[in-house]
Amino acid sequence: MKRISIDPITRLEGHGKIDIFLTDEGEVANAYLQVPELRGFERFCVGRLAEDMPNITDRICGVCPEAHHMASTKALDALFHVDPPPTAKKLRELFYSIFYATDHTTHFYALGGPDFVMGPDAPVAERNILGIIKKVGMDIAGKVLKMRHDGHHLIKMIGGRPVHPNWGLPGGVSRGITEEQREEIEKLGKDAIEFAKFSIQLFNDIVLGNTTYVELIMNDAFVHRTYNMGTVDENNHVNFYDGKIRVVGPDGKEHAKYDPKDYQDYVAEHVEPWSYLKFPFLKKIGWKGFVDGEDSGVYKATPLSRLNAADGMATPLAQAEFERMYETLGGSPVNHTLATHWARLIELLYATEHWVELATDPEITGEEYRVLPTETPTEGVGEVEAPRGTLTHHYWTDERGVLTKINLIVGTTNNNAAINMSVKKAAQGLITKGVEIKEGLLNTIEMAYRAYDPCMACATHTLPGQMPLEVVIRDKDGEVIERLSQNL
Amino acid sequence: MNTETFEPKIVGFLCNWCSYRAVDLAGTARIKYEPNVRIIRVMCSGRVDPTFVLKALAMGADGVLIAGCHPGECHYLEQNYKAMRRFQMLMHTLRRFGVEEDRVRLQWASAAEGVQLAAAINDMIDKVRALGPLNWPEKYSENGKVEAAIQRIAEEHAEAMEVPA
Amino acid sequence: MSEKGKLALYWAASCGGCEIAVLGINEKILDVANAFDIVLWPVAVDAKVRSIEKMADKSIDLCLFNGAIRTSEQEYMARLLRHKSKVLVAFGSCAHEGCIPGLGNVTNREEIFQTAYHDTPSTDNPDGVRPQTETEVEEGTLYLPLFYNTVKTLDQCVDVDYYLPGCPPEPERIWDAIVAILENKLPAPGSVIGAETTVCDDCPRTRSEKKITEFKRTWEIIPDPDICLLEQGLVCCGIATRAGCGALCPTVGSPCIGCYGPNVDVIDFGARMMTALASVIDSDDPEEIDRIIEEGIPDPIGTFYRFSLAHGQLRRCALSGNGKSVEA
Numbered sequence: 001m002k003r004i005s006i007d008p009i010t011r012l013e014g015h016g017k018i019d020i021f022l023t024d025e026g027e028v029a030n031a032y033l034q035v036p037e038l039r040g041f042e043r044f045c046v047g048r049l050a051e052d053m054p055n056i057t058d059r060i061c062g063v064c065p066e067a068h069h070m071a072s073t074k075a076l077d078a079l080f081h082v083d084p085p086p087t088a089k090k091l092r093e094l095f096y097s098i099f100y101a102t103d104h105t106t107h108f109y110a111l112g113g114p115d116f117v118m119g120p121d122a123p124v125a126e127r128n129i130l131g132i133i134k135k136v137g138m139d140i141a142g143k144v145l146k147m148r149h150d151g152h153h154l155i156k157m158i159g160g161r162p163v164h165p166n167w168g169l170p171g172g173v174s175r176g177i178t179e180e181q182r183e184e185i186e187k188l189g190k191d192a193i194e195f196a197k198f199s200i201q202l203f204n205d206i207v208l209g210n211t212t213y214v215e216l217i218m219n220d221a222f223v224h225r226t227y228n229m230g231t232v233d234e235n236n237h238v239n240f241y242d243g244k245i246r247v248v249g250p251d252g253k254e255h256a257k258y259d260p261k262d263y264q265d266y267v268a269e270h271v272e273p274w275s276y277l278k279f280p281f282l283k284k285i286g287w288k289g290f291v292d293g294e295d296s297g298v299y300k301a302t303p304l305s306r307l308n309a310a311d312g313m314a315t316p317l318a319q320a321e322f323e324r325m326y327e328t329l330g331g332s333p334v335n336h337t338l339a340t341h342w343a344r345l346i347e348l349l350y351a352t353e354h355w356v357e358l359a360t361d362p363e364i365t366g367e368e369y370r371v372l373p374t375e376t377p378t379e380g381v382g383e384v385e386a387p388r389g390t391l392t393h394h395y396w397t398d399e400r401g402v403l404t405k406i407n408l409i410v411g412t413t414n415n416n417a418a419i420n421m422s423v424k425k426a427a428q429g430l431i432t433k434g435v436e437i438k439e440g441l442l443n444t445i446e447m448a449y450r451a452y453d454p455c456m457a458c459a460t461h462t463l464p465g466q467m468p469l470e471v472v473i474r475d476k477d478g479e480v481i482e483r484l485s486q487n488l
Numbered sequence: 489m490n491t492e493t494f495e496p497k498i499v500g501f502l503c504n505w506c507s508y509r510a511v512d513l514a515g516t517a518r519i520k521y522e523p524n525v526r527i528i529r530v531m532c533s534g535r536v537d538p539t540f541v542l543k544a545l546a547m548g549a550d551g552v553l554i555a556g557c558h559p560g561e562c563h564y565l566e567q568n569y570k571a572m573r574r575f576q577m578l579m580h581t582l583r584r585f586g587v588e589e590d591r592v593r594l595q596w597a598s599a600a601e602g603v604q605l606a607a608a609i610n611d612m613i614d615k616v617r618a619l620g621p622l623n624w625p626e627k628y629s630e631n632g633k634v635e636a637a638i639q640r641i642a643e644e645h646a647e648a649m650e651v652p653a
Numbered sequence: 654m655s656e657k658g659k660l661a662l663y664w665a666a667s668c669g670g671c672e673i674a675v676l677g678i679n680e681k682i683l684d685v686a687n688a689f690d691i692v693l694w695p696v697a698v699d700a701k702v703r704s705i706e707k708m709a710d711k712s713i714d715l716c717l718f719n720g721a722i723r724t725s726e727q728e729y730m731a732r733l734l735r736h737k738s739k740v741l742v743a744f745g746s747c748a749h750e751g752c753i754p755g756l757g758n759v760t761n762r763e764e765i766f767q768t769a770y771h772d773t774p775s776t777d778n779p780d781g782v783r784p785q786t787e788t789e790v791e792e793g794t795l796y797l798p799l800f801y802n803t804v805k806t807l808d809q810c811v812d813v814d815y816y817l818p819g820c821p822p823e824p825e826r827i828w829d830a831i832v833a834i835l836e837n838k839l840p841a842p843g844s845v846i847g848a849e850t851t852v853c854d855d856c857p858r859t860r861s862e863k864k865i866t867e868f869k870r871t872w873e874i875i876p877d878p879d880i881c882l883l884e885q886g887l888v889c890c891g892i893a894t895r896a897g898c899g900a901l902c903p904t905v906g907s908p909c910i911g912c913y914g915p916n917v918d919v920i921d922f923g924a925r926m927m928t929a930l931a932s933v934i935d936s937d938d939p940e941e942i943d944r945i946i947e948e949g950i951p952d953p954i955g956t957f958y959r960f961s962l963a964h965g966q967l968r969r970c971a972l973s974g975n976g977k978s979v980e981a
Contacts, residue, residue, distance in 0.1 A: 001792050005648035007702050010695045013669040015726075021792035022649075029792045036726055036798050038784075039666055040765035044756045047584075048955045051871045055910055056959075059753035062670020062821060080872065110676070110697055124653070124699045130686045142680075149679045160905040161898070162677055163670045163821050164912075167905055170872050174906035268777045271770050274788040274795040278769075278776070287777060373872055400951050401870065407773060439653045443699060457668045539924040542966035559937065573931035573942055580946050581927060581953040584759075586971030628758075628803040628968050637725035637786070637799035638732070644796045645706065 001029060006442050009033070009449065011111045011128070013063045014412075014456020018423055018445070026433045031424040033449060035277035035416075038460045042406045050076055050377055050401040051169065057393065058164040060410065061458040063106070065164045066099035066155065067386035067411070068393070068458075070241070073168025075393040078261070078380025079401075080170040080373035087366030088172035093241045094185070094358035095158050095167075096384070100240055100351035101192050102151025103387045104303075104344050108199060109144045112341055112450045116207050120216075120447060121440020140202075147195045150188045157181060170377075172370025182365050189356040193317070196349040200321060203345055208328075217338040221429025222448060225250035225292045225335045226418055227282055227299035230306030231385045232257075237314040238306050238350065240385040247282065248309045249294050252333055255282065260383030263392050267409065270417075277459050279417045280409065290421050298421070301389030301414035302452050303343035308333035315357070318350035337422050340451040347387075377401045386411035388455045412459035415452050422448040496616040499544040500525040500553040500609075503533045505563035506599050507555030511609075513602035521606035522613045525553060532556065533594075534567025538578045541592060545624050551591040551616040555605065558596045568596075590615040591622065658714035660689035661705070662744075663734055664696070665720030665727035666754040666804065670821040671745040672696040675717075677824030678831075688835060689715070693734075702730070705737060713737045715834060717744040717817075721754045721963060722805040726798035735811040740834070742846075746820035748807040749845075750914050750922070751963025753820075758962050758969035759954060761802040804963045816845040818895055820912035820960060826897050845895070849917040852891035852909050856900035860884065864935035868949025871908065882908045883933070888949070888956055893925035912960050921966045923957035 001024075007017040015037040021029045041060060048056060054072040058065035070092060077084060084092075107113075110129040117135065118127045125131070133141040152162035158177060159165030167173050177185070207213045216222065232246045233239040245263070247255040256266055270279040270287045281287045281297030288296045299305070313319040325342055326332050334343075358364060376399045383392045389411030396405040412419075426448035430441060502508040508529045514521060530536060533556025541552045554575065562568040575594040582592060593612050597605040664672065672694075676682065692713060693700045705713075716738035722728050735741055746752035757765070770776060770783050788795045807813050817830050830846045833839050840846065853860070860881040869886035876882055882889040882903055890911035891903060902909050915922040930950075936942050950956055958965055 002649050003647065003793055004651060005645070007645070007648075008695050010699045010701075011697065013672075013696065015664075015695075019793075019795060030790070032790070032795055034795060034797060036724065037666065038765070038769070038800060039723065039754045040757050040760065040769070043760050043765045043768040044758075047759065047952060048756075049870070049952045052910075052952070052955055052959070056753055056756070056955075059668045059670070059820065062668040062673050065668070065670065076872075106673075106676070125690070128691075128698045130682070130691070130697075133683065145679050148676065152677055156901065158905075160907060161901045162824070163673050166902040166907040166910065174871075175878075264775055268775045269773075271776065271778045271782040271784075273782050273785045274790065274797065276784050276797065276800070281777075283775075283777075370875055372875065401872075402951050437651055439651055442651060455669070537924060538927045539919075539921045539966070542921050542924055546966040546968075569937045570932060572937075572939060573934050574928050576939065576942050577927040577931045577946055577953075578924075580950065581923065581957060584954045584970065585967055587967075624967065624971075627971050630801055630803065633799060634725060634728065634801075638729045640786070640796065641726055641729045641798060645702065648703075 004437065004442070006446060009446055011114065011450055012454045012456065013061060014454060014459065016454070016456055020427050020431070022431070026431070026435070028424070028428040028431050031427040032274060033420050033423045034275045035456050035460055037456060038276040042408055045403050045406045048403050050079055050395060050397050050403060053393075053395065053403070054168040055164070055166055057408075061455050062163050063455060064103055064386050064388065064411070064458065066096060066159070067384055067391055069159070069165050069168050070096055071382045071384045071386075071391045071393040073170070073382065074384065075380045075382030075395050076168070076170035078382060079377045079395050079397060080380070081375040082171040082371060082373040084172040085366075085368040085371055087176065087363050088369050090358055090361055090364050091158070091173055091176060091369060092168070094355065094364060095155070096241050097351045097355040097358060098151055098154050098158075098185070100387060101196070101348055101355060102148060102155065104348040104351065105144065105147045105151070105195075105199070107387070107453045108341065108344060108348070111453060115443070115447050115450065116213060116341070120444040121438070124439065127443070143195055143198060147192060150191065154185055154188060169370060170373050174370070176367065176369035177365055179365050182359060186356060186359040189352060189359050192352040192355060193349070196345070196352045197317070199348060200345050203342060207341070217336055219429065221426045222337045222422065223335050224300075224337055224418060224421055224425070226296070227255060228305035228308035228333055229299050229301040229390055229414060230309035231383070231390060232310050233314065235314070236311040238310045238347070239314065240351070242384070245383070245390060246309045247299060248333060250292070250333060250335060251294055256284070260392060261381040263381070263383075263409065275416075277413060277416050277456070280414050281417065290417055290424070292421070298417045299414065300418045301411065302340050303347045303387070304334060304337070304340040306385060307343045307346065313346065313350045315350050315353035317353055318346055321346045321349055337448065337451045344453070386458070388412045388453050388458065389414040410458040412452065412455045415454065416459065419449045419452055419454060422452075494617065494621055496524050496550040496613055496621070497548065498525045498551040498553055498613065498616060499549045500527045500555065501530050501533070501536045501540060502527055503556045504529055504531045506557035506561070507533075507595070507597045507605060509599035510597045510602050510605040513599065514606045517602055519602055519606045521609045524613045525609055532562065532564050532567045533571035534562070534564065536571060536574070538574055541578060545587065545591070545622060548624065550622045551593070551612065553593050553595060553609065553612060555595045555597055558598055561598065587622070588619050590619060658689045659692045659712060660685070661693040661713045661716040661734060661738065662691070663693055663716065663718050663720075663730060665718070665730065665748070666723040667720030667745070667747045669696060671719035674821035674824055674827060678828045681828055685831065705733060708737050710736050711739050714739050716741050718742065718807055719745040719748050721747040721751050722801075722807065722810050723754055723757065724798040724800050728805070728810050731807060731810045740814045741811070743807040743813045743816045745822055746818060746912055746914060746960050749816045749818055749964070750961040751804050751806050752912075752960045755804045755960070755963030756955070757804050761972060762800050803969050806964050814842050815839065818845055818847050818914045819897060823898050845917065847913070848896040850896045851916050852894045852896050852898070852900050852903075852913070855896045855898070856881070856891055856903050858882065858903060863933040865933045865945070866935050867945060876906060878906060888930065890926060892929045893922060910959055914961060922961035923965050926957040
């Protein structure tokens with residue numbers, strides 16, 4: 001069979017290539033999204049210090065290091081059995097909200113957005129953020145640049161650096177904020193809310209107001225009926241920083257709601273020989289292959305899944321937009337993958353509103369930004385919603401806080417099976433007998449994965465889902481005095 | 489390499505005032521010691537940067553000897569204490585690299601201790617000989633698989649269909 | 654009107670942080686777009702590898718290559734871009750010295766695959782499937798690149814014209830480097846484009862004599878915000894790390910972790926850390942020195958070679974006779 005190779009896939013984070021096999025009649029026999037990268041974090045972090053992990057795992061992904069930093073820091077809290085004071089938790093959540101707003105902006109305008117603003121088959125040289133800036137002009141482009149600039153400026157102010165913060169510690173953070181900083185954070189937060197509202201308006205005008213795009217969104221080639229995973233607070237509202245993991249089926253029924261530390265009971269991973277990235281699936285349903293439906297363990301963890309897995313948003317403007325989206329698209333859950341871009345903007349709005357809520361919280365400038373752990377570290381799980389999906393860090397250490405084992409389930413990994421299915425279905429829908437295959441068409445197929453805002457660097461840090469069963473206890477000379485294992 | 493005929497290559501950093509004079513003394517007194525150590529004279533053991541040790545091992549040495557004045561007798565007063573601390577920090581790290589302890593040695597010797605230093609050198613050479621060649625660059629070779637793998641990528645790219653813009 | 658130059662940005666074993674750092678120059682990205690046609694930048698631009706393969710040698714004016722080399726595909730791209738580019742810059746810590754992916758050099762392919770695809774119980778892999786460089790599927794053959802045992806830096810694969818250090822390089826330094834390139838005001842080929850001093854010079858904290866009797870872990874103390882962190886017993890890599898970032902981490906209360914790599918003319922970052930810390934230990938008693946080191950620095954590889962393992966003199970850890978990595 002003839003093979004079309006899309007290499008590399010672009011406007012995402014990470015490496016991948018799509019191979020599309022064509023029958024002699026010109027139909028798509030199959031399509032595979034292979035991930036050719038792997039770095040091996042779960043192996044080379046063995047022997048590293050627990051407190052280094054927020055910094056090491058930052059480098060799993062430079063687009064969402066804040067997510068790893070936060071999950072890692074929360075894992076350290078659990079590891080050292082220490083509960084951070086309220087100011088510390090609020091500071092972390094404020095930082096996290098600012099990051100979310102910035103990252104979702106980057107995705108919509110630089111990664112996924114060009115397909116809509118410039119058109120999926122616009123010339124390659126124009127189909128990018130630079131093309132957008134030229135097309136919309138500096139009045140509008142200036143807003144995007146300001147949002148990203150403000151976001152990274154605040155991330156640097158609070159967490160140390162604009163990329164790869166160095167701030168999280170067990171029991172809190174390394175530094176709090178002054179009143180002067182808080183004022184700036186509040187002011188820029190209000191600007192950010194306006195920007196989020198503006199982005200949704202842009203989406204309305206450019207995407208929802210364009211019948212070609214609406215048809216693309218509703219096109220069956222981009223529909224998948226899979227399970228949806230997200231993190232929710234006690235009111236079943238979307239929460240990025242903390243809560244319980246909730247999984248809702250393609251029919252809208254709740255499959256599970258669990259504490260993040262119990263993830264091993266719900267998620268398992270499948271291996272294929274043609275990708276370095278594994279394929280998580282819902283354990284209780286089982287791996288049935290790359291298929292849709294209630295009987296298949298395939299699930300998605302994306303902004304759309306988060307909204308599908310929740311009953312609403314915790315802030316008023318975002319809640320109104322949440323209701324409008326579901327009304328427009330026919331109720332929850334929404335299975336149209338391209339609607340993920342809309343869900344992402346709703347999350348952007350929530351992030352900015354929550355940013356201002358926390359910036360005006362009286363405890364946010366408190367002096368108690370850290371307490372020292374008093375207990376010996378053992379094992380801990382930390383979980384957050386990364387922009388690209390549910391993120392779990394699980395560490396085991398010896399009594400000195402040296403890592404003996406580590407397990408990570410990362411945002412995009414959750415979506416690997418769904419991404420493959422989306423790409424195949426889009427390819428089969430768009431390439432049919434007699435269709436002329438041009439670069440723009442291939443890009444339209446690429447839109448199938450871009451909606452997920454994949455982060456392959458995240459996805460391939462590591463591996464498997466569940467944890468090891470071995471804790472090695474050493475004395476101060478490094479000699480092994482005891483090995484505890486289970487489920488080996 | 490046949491370990492029976494393996495002769496270790498050891499690089500030795502000897503301080504000018506004590507240990508270098510000690511081996512000189514061994515030489516003039518015709519005290520025999522094995523020829524495997526390539527001696528480099530430094531003014532003080534405190535001159536030895538861990539970089540020298542690492543570079544020697546990386547470039548093919550099977551062992552490294554650092555020799556200096558006894559603690560308290562350094563010609564420059566205190567610098568052999570620095571050497572001692574650096575050595576301990578280095579050994580703490582080299583162990584994790586997988587370099588055996590006997591391959592890097594810190595030996596004190598006064599200018600009069602030709603016999604003792606010769607014996608220490610012989611002892612070290614025996615130990616390194618028993619360990620076998622270090623051959624460090626081999627540790628990061630990919631066993632000749634790289635070229636074929638890269639060629640395959642070029643072929644894979646060439647095989648795929650051409651798609652017009 | 655002068656013709657625009659051609660610019661390529663590529664990522665190998667990396668995290669995408671360098672891409673975000675480039676975007677951190679904000680509106681100056683438009684100046685870059687005015688000076689160059691971007692012919693490759695997978696994060697932002699849809700150009701594919703095939704278009705690069707078709708270009709004439711040396712037709713790309715500037716290539717900013719980030720990421721370490723850990724697979725055959727990444728080495729293929731390094732060679733390809735070396736052929737096609739006039740100036741090749743090792744951009745960021747991964748390309749310069751291996752960075753965090755370089756920590757993979759404490760282990761090897763077999764151990765990484767064993768952990769990833771077998772050892773964890775949640776991995777549902779009854780047939781022991783492993784990723785293969787060639788897989789026959791119904792429709793044809795699928796290829797994956799060879800995963801190396803040892804991570805390499807860019808200059809261990811091809812000739813590098815310049816290095817821009819940092820994980821990632823701060824946007825201000827990126828812009829300085831772009832300006833230097835555009836104005837042709839560069840140091841000697843093969844140089845690092847950066848400061849020639851250490852982070853201590855950028856750090857706002859007050860410094861006096863250091864006498865360490867105990868190294869502390871970051872979670873053991875809440876340090877004084879104004880005094881040098883090393884003086885307080887924290888292992889701060891600022892003493893051995895090239896300046897350029899503005900001492901951002903110590904500013905928020907965290908010790909420097911060394912991401913800008915070594916200072917000028919230093920060939921092994923870890924050796925500088927070892928010697929610097931040894932110099933400040935306040936003891937002449939071998940047993941006490943041992944205790945201070947063993948207790949305070951339980952992970953010397955991670956602490957001294959956090960970013961530079963692949964570029965250090967030894968490049969990697971040896972594995973034992975039965976192929977196992979050295980236990981901590």
